[in-house]
Structure formats: C-alpha cells, structure tokens
Amino acid sequence: MIDAGLIESVRSGDRRALARAITMAEAGETIDATEVPEHRVIGITGPPGAGKSTLVDSIVRVFRERGETVGVLAVDPSSPKTGGAILGDRIRMQDHTGDPGVYIRSMANRGQMGGLAPAAATALDLMALAGLERLIVETVGVGQSEVDVMNIADVVVLVLTPAWGDDVQADKAGILEIVDLVAINKADRPGAEEVRRALASAAEDHGFEVVMTSAATGEGVAELVGRL
Numbered sequence: 001m002i003d004a005g006l007i008e009s010v011r012s013g014d015r016r017a018l019a020r021a022i023t024m025a026e027a028g029e030t031i032d033a034t035e036v037p038e039h040r041v042i043g044i045t046g047p048p049g050a051g052k053s054t055l056v057d058s059i060v061r062v063f064r065e066r067g068e069t070v071g072v073l074a075v076d077p078s079s080p081k082t083g084g085a086i087l088g089d090r091i092r093m094q095d096h097t098g099d100p101g102v103y104i105r106s107m108a109n110r111g112q113m114g115g116l117a118p119a120a121a122t123a124l125d126l127m128a129l130a131g132l133e134r135l136i137v138e139t140v141g142v143g144q145s146e147v148d149v150m151n152i153a154d155v156v157v158l159v160l161t162p163a164w165g166d167d168v169q170a171d172k173a174g175i176l177e178i179v180d181l182v183a184i185n186k187a188d189r190p191g192a193e194e195v196r197r198a199l200a201s202a203a204e205d206h207g208f209e210v211v212m213t214s215a216a217t218g219e220g221v222a223e224l225v226g227r228l
C-alpha cells in the first residue's frame, strides 16, 4: 500500500510525488480505491504504426484548448523500457512538455509484479488523485495484454489504417468485443473506405461506431473527441 504521506503529496499536485507513486504501482503497490475521485479513462489501442500516439497528441491538444488538464499513460507490454515505440511517443509528445496541464508517463515492463493491467489501473487512479481531469491510456499492439489493459478504460478506441488487412487480427484477441469506437486513421491515404466496408458487419455485431480520422491533418479528430 502506498503510504498516506506520499498520497497527500500526489493530491497536492506534486508531480515528482506522482512519478514516485506510479513507480511504486509498477512494483505492485496499491492504493485505497475509496480515496480516488470518480474519473473516466479513454483507451486507445491498435497495431504499431497506426497513428495512436499522433492521435493522442491531437486529442490532448483539443482538451488543452478547452482548458482541461490531461494525464496520458502509454503502455507497451511488448518492449523493454527503452523500446522504440515508447521512445517515438516521447519525441512526438514533446509538444506538451513544459505544459503543467499535461502529464505523460510510459510503462513498459514485462512481467510486472501483480500484472500490467492492475499497475496501469493504479497509475491512472493516481493521476485522477493528482487532479488530472482527462485520462488517456494508450497500448501498443493487439494481443491479450492489450485487451486486459483496455478493460480498465471506460471508452475504448481501436485505431486502424487503410493498410490494415481483412485478416481480423484484432478480432482474434477479442478487442472488437470491447471496442466502442474504431478510428480509421490515415484516412488521407487511399483505402479507408474499403476498411470501413470490411468492418461493417463486425460493427453491427459488436455495436461499435466507425470514424475516419487523419491525425496528420487533424481531420475527423474533433468528431472523434465529440464521440468520446
């Protein structure tokens, strides 16, 4: 259990205390759930390279324009801590460094004590305790551990691209069953309409909506945020 003194510092807005508490969560420490204010978590998942981080960056910008603070947790179950994907995310997210209204943290340890999903859930609880208003969790890939992490999100967005084939890799892991929204990103490229058609029956079966986005041009991002 993370001690009350550190929790108090997190609550007071001390970002270093928040970082320390999240590291303890990674090591399997928990917090008293009754202390955590009510919050919603937006989950963003999908295959590597689909544009998740670029999309998260655009979503963060929309929230910041409204004056809302944002916490982002980037979870990469497949890479060591120095993994390329997370490193790329850091670079992309640099736009927001120095903005005290944005807190970004990555988590990449395989074989987490007590599991990656519980550690991620505690990290997000801690961000809520720290007063961050909008919470986003991004995972890389489409495997079972991504589904586990996405189960802690209140709204799940699967990011696909026109390059995505119709061998429903995502479906095998069961992600389509928990998804609320599919963003066909890179819609500035050819083939987005084909992906929408390929998803039509799954969308009906599982009850998710499909939106077209281009994180590169910003097209469709406002609509996506509106549906969140």
Ligand SMILES: Nc1nc2c(ncn2[C@@H]2O[C@H](COP(=O)(O)OP(=O)(O)O)[C@@H](O)[C@H]2O)c(=O)[nH]1
Pocket: 046, 047, 048, 049, 050, 051, 052, 053, 054, 055, 085, 088, 089, 185, 186, 187, 188, 189, 213, 214, 215, 216, 217
């Ligand atoms: N053309 C185009 N490229 C994009 C778009 N969104 C992201 N990208 C590019 O796709 C690559 C992978 O993006 P990234 O956000 O790192 O993907 P992630 O692995 O899913 O987080 C980067 O080079 C982005 O600049 C988009 O809407 N259109």
Ligand SMILES: [Mg+2]
Pocket: 052, 053, 054, 085, 089, 140
């Ligand atoms: Mg990424």
